[in-house]
Amino acid sequence: MTATKPRTDQAHREAPSWTSRTRDRVRRTVPEGQWLPDRQPVYVRSWIYVFGVATLAALLVVLATGFVLALEGSQWWHVSSLGHFVNSLHLWSVELFFACMVVHLWGKFFMAAWRGKRALTWITGVVCLLGSIGTAFTGYLSQSNFDSQWISGQAKDGLNAVGVGAFFNVLNPGQMLLWHVVLLPAVVGVLVVAHIVLVRRHGVVPPFDAVPPADATDPTTSGEATR
Amino acid sequence: MSTATRLRRPDDTPDSHLFPTRPYDLVKEFVVALAVITALTVVLAVAFGSPDRKAITLRDWADAAPADVVATATAELAGTSASAAYGGPYDNLSDGQKIGPLALEKWAGVHVPVDSALDLVIKPLVRGPADRALSAALATWHGAGATQRSKWAGAYGDALAAAPGNEPARVKGGTYGPVPVLATRFLALARSGGLESLLVGSDAFYSTDQTKPMLLLSDGAYLEDQARAEHLGGDQWGMMNESGNYPGQPWMWLYTFWYQVKPFSTSGNADALVWGLMMVLTLGLLLLPFIPGLRALPRHLGVHKLSWRDVRGAGTVTRQPAPPAVRRAR
Numbered sequence: 001m002t003a004t005k006p007r008t009d010q011a012h013r014e015a016p017s018w019t020s021r022t023r024d025r026v027r028r029t030v031p032e033g034q035w036l037p038d039r040q041p042v043y044v045r046s047w048i049y050v051f052g053v054a055t056l057a058a059l060l061v062v063l064a065t066g067f068v069l070a071l072e073g074s075q076w077w078h079v080s081s082l083g084h085f086v087n088s089l090h091l092w093s094v095e096l097f098f099a100c101m102v103v104h105l106w107g108k109f110f111m112a113a114w115r116g117k118r119a120l121t122w123i124t125g126v127v128c129l130l131g132s133i134g135t136a137f138t139g140y141l142s143q144s145n146f147d148s149q150w151i152s153g154q155a156k157d158g159l160n161a162v163g164v165g166a167f168f169n170v171l172n173p174g175q176m177l178l179w180h181v182v183l184l185p186a187v188v189g190v191l192v193v194a195h196i197v198l199v200r201r202h203g204v205v206p207p208f209d210a211v212p213p214a215d216a217t218d219p220t221t222s223g224e225a226t227r
Numbered sequence: 228m229s230t231a232t233r234l235r236r237p238d239d240t241p242d243s244h245l246f247p248t249r250p251y252d253l254v255k256e257f258v259v260a261l262a263v264i265t266a267l268t269v270v271l272a273v274a275f276g277s278p279d280r281k282a283i284t285l286r287d288w289a290d291a292a293p294a295d296v297v298a299t300a301t302a303e304l305a306g307t308s309a310s311a312a313y314g315g316p317y318d319n320l321s322d323g324q325k326i327g328p329l330a331l332e333k334w335a336g337v338h339v340p341v342d343s344a345l346d347l348v349i350k351p352l353v354r355g356p357a358d359r360a361l362s363a364a365l366a367t368w369h370g371a372g373a374t375q376r377s378k379w380a381g382a383y384g385d386a387l388a389a390a391p392g393n394e395p396a397r398v399k400g401g402t403y404g405p406v407p408v409l410a411t412r413f414l415a416l417a418r419s420g421g422l423e424s425l426l427v428g429s430d431a432f433y434s435t436d437q438t439k440p441m442l443l444l445s446d447g448a449y450l451e452d453q454a455r456a457e458h459l460g461g462d463q464w465g466m467m468n469e470s471g472n473y474p475g476q477p478w479m480w481l482y483t484f485w486y487q488v489k490p491f492s493t494s495g496n497a498d499a500l501v502w503g504l505m506m507v508l509t510l511g512l513l514l515l516p517f518i519p520g521l522r523a524l525p526r527h528l529g530v531h532k533l534s535w536r537d538v539r540g541a542g543t544v545t546r547q548p549a550p551p552a553v554r555r556a557r
Contacts, residue, residue: 040251041243046534050260053253057261061268078279087279088272091473095271096264098478110530112523114516116240126513133478140469140476146280150454151466153445161324161498162506163335166316171442174435203243207535208526212245 030201037200044204051104052199058097059192063185065090070181074144094136101129113205121198124191131188138180141170148173278471280457283450285426285440289417292449294393299447300413301387303343304406305380308446310343317341317442324499331499339438344376347443348413351425355416364405364412371404379404461486481505 016024068086069077077083105125114122140151152170159165169175206212289296302308314323316338323332341347352365368376383403390397395411416422426439444450454460457470467483469475485491485501494500516522525531 036253038250038252039248040253041246042249043246043535044251045249046536048534050256053257054260054264057257057264058268060261061265065268084277084279085272088275088277089268091277092271092275093264093268095474096267100264102478107534109515110525110528111534112525112531114522115238116243117238119516122516123513130509133476136476136478143279145278145282146453147278147469149282149441149444149450150459151469153441153450154461154466156441156445158498158502160314160316161332161496162326162502163315163331165332166335166338169316169339169436169438171438172436177435206241206243206246208531210241210246210535212241213247 030197034200034203041204041206043207043210048103048107049204051100051107055097055100055104056192056196058093058100061093062090062097065093066181066185074142074177078144094139098132098136101132105129111205112208115205116202118198118202118205121195121202124195124198128188128191128195131184131191135180135184135188138176138184141176142173142180144173152176275473278469278473280470283444283453284420285417285422285444286420288444288447288449289414289422292447292452293414293418294387294395295447295449296414296417297395297410298384298387298393299443300348300410301380301384301406302446303348303443304409305377305384306344307381307384308343310341310347310442310446313341313343317343324496326496326499326503329503341439341442343442343446344380346439347426347446348409351416351422352409352412354425355412355419355421360408361412364408367405368409375404379406383407383410462492481508 065086069083069090072080072083077087108122108125137151137155141148141155152173155170156165159168159170168179285296299308303311306312310317312318312320314321315332315335318341319333319337322330325332349365349368352361371379379402382401383398383406386398386401386403387393387395390399395407395414398407413422416425423440426443427434427436451460455463457468459465459468459470464480464483465486467476467479482501482505485504486497491497491501511518511521
């Protein structure tokens with residue numbers, strides 16, 4: 001009997017901790033090597049794939065410019081030329097964000113990118129779009145200018161007509177600003193992370209009717225998780 | 228195999244990790260994308276800036292369109308303005324809009340209570356500077372019954388509409404009770420610049436809720452006139468635009484589109500119906516992967532060939548099409 005054997009037996013008897021279970025769960029969700037792969041399937045060779053990453057890049061610019069606006073407060077951009085320029089950066093990064101996201105969405109639609117157990121990836125992407133529309137909308141309501149007045153006056157009737165206005169008052173700029181800078185960005189942020197995790201977990205959807213070579217083995221089960 | 232069984236056949240799309248790979252630098256792609264998007268953002272911001280048309284104050288409104296302010300105050304007192312008897316979430320004086328039998332507006336209840344005559348006109352007058360004539364007019368108003376009040380205000384509203392230029396000074400004589408005094412003092416209050424704070428409430432030093440000033444402004448014609456001049460009217464694709472030549476919210480095009488076509492453009496329930504339709508369409512987009520027929524559309528449209536032009540040359544094998552009897556929507 002060796003000196004180490006009792007410790008090994010003891011280790012085997014120990015129940016898995018919450019930490020080890022969490023680690024195993026994370027490892028199973030996206031195996032090591034799939035988080036930041038330096039290789040992609042050979043069929044990934046089109047400009048359409050760039051728009052997902054471009055959407056993410058635009059989101060970062062939106063967040064960065066919004067962060068600067070938030071630092072100085074909601075009235076800053078009305079009274080400062082620098083503030084107005086930052087607001088312009090925020091506006092145009094939002095326009096680019098949506099442009100990239102819509103192209104990305106259409107690209108994934110035409111690929112039927114929900115195939116191969118990717119339905120949840122599609123759903124999180126669509127909810128990201130909806131959350132982003134809500135975030136942009138509350139941004140327009142938080143501008144405290146003529147556009148805010150007109151858009152809120154018009155939007156209240158639609159929201160009230162289906163009962164939403166009882167809880168989401170577009171005529172209350174304080175409530176809309178909090179939705180714009182806290183609640184909706186948090187939701188969109190979580191969904192974006194979930195969407196990216198799902199993309200990395202399942203990989204890029206193969207073309208219609210494409211089959212892998214006959215000698216292919218699944219690297220995630222054979223230990224070669226480099227893709 | 229029955230047709231039903233064939234339709235339920237599981238998705239046989241192979242695992243993407245089984246395909247041959249090629250080098251792909253994701254981090255480099257992201258950094259380049261970030262640089263390009265940042266540069267484009269700066270160029271667009273420098274070239275076009277952003278719109279910031281000043282908000283209309285109630286003082287601006289009173290200076291630019293005094294007759295409209297008087298007419299709006301009178302309509303609030305008469306209970307004929309858009310916000311009077313609006314329904315949820317402001318009052319329960321009407322059921323509001325419906326989607327068929329679904330009275331969502333009514334069911335949501337009153338969460339932002341507003342009595343348009345009391346909250347938008349009388350309370351600000353009570354809170355504002357008083358004089359003998361105004362105090363007497365308010366006492367007469369408070370002493371009258373609801374029917375008498377609406378009769379006075381309705382008659383004065385009709386007289387204003389008939390007067391040349393809708394000017395209060397050119398209204399013909401009639402039985403209007405205290406309404407002319409209340410309406411003209413309300414105009415004076417708006418001109419003084421203090422009406423916004425009186426509408427929000429004297430106990431609301433930190434209030435950010437502009438519901439009452441916005442309801443009052445929206446009840447008038449001036450705000451809409453200004454918006455229409457900027458091509459922002461409801462029949463001009465409305466709120467997806469913004470003032471000036473800026474793109475606004477083009478991603479809301481489908482929502483605003485429905486307001487331009489029948490039956491929505493002529494329906495009294497247009498808002499509820501458009502929202503109902505958009506909810507159905509959104510649900511359809513969300514659940515597209517599970518809708519037979521629609522989920523197979525991309526395969527038949529063939530646009531995917533632009534993205535996967537050289538699948539065979541790229542080292543993958545293309546499966547031969549299945550016989551028609553076995554092919555089904557995936």
